[in-house]
Amino acid sequence: MLGFASVSLGTGRKGVSNSISKVQRSRVFMAKQIEVVRGADEATINKFGCRSWPVWSSETGTFPWEYSENERCLLIDGNVTVTPEGGEPVSFGAGDMVTFPAGMKCMWDVKKAVNKHYLFF
Template sequence: EESFECGVTLRRGLSEEEVKRIEADWTGWSYSTLSVLDPKTFPWTYGETEQCYVTKGGAKVTPDGSDEVIVLEEGVLATFPKGMSCTWEVPDRIEKKFIFE
């Protein structure tokens, strides 16, 4: 497990059973910057603690007021704390499953 000062944690190497449960029970979300209408970067604030599992693609997340860069890639489970504000950078696309705690 990897932890960041901003409170984000990353976990890799989930078991096949964990991945199947996430894919069955969590909500899906996808974002693509392949269209000129969709910005490559956008601000976000977490109103609740969120866990997300990246199923395809990736992104970089930079917490406001921090030099830390959190790299999200396929197979990573990330936990974002409630109240955290950040900027998402999506080079091409990302697909994830998420749940609020």
């Protein structure tokens, strides 16, 4: 059974609600507006339909990014560290589901070439 977890995005208002199992909640890591579900389970992946989303790829390198919409992604492979403007770095890799809020400015550091399913919402 999947439950709902509401997260605060650091602005004092409620942010994106995500359906994650009770077991998953212990593996959710948040830092400065980024939510990471470490090793997302099949039930969560299937609930969101992640494998039907488009795929984005990047070689190693560093680049700035600004999110005009919320994005949720599932890393297929690779390793990344994202540093929100004014925040602490957040690292994630293959199997992790990551949600970025609209309006966030950050720096991407792709440490190992990345493939990810992604969805803007």
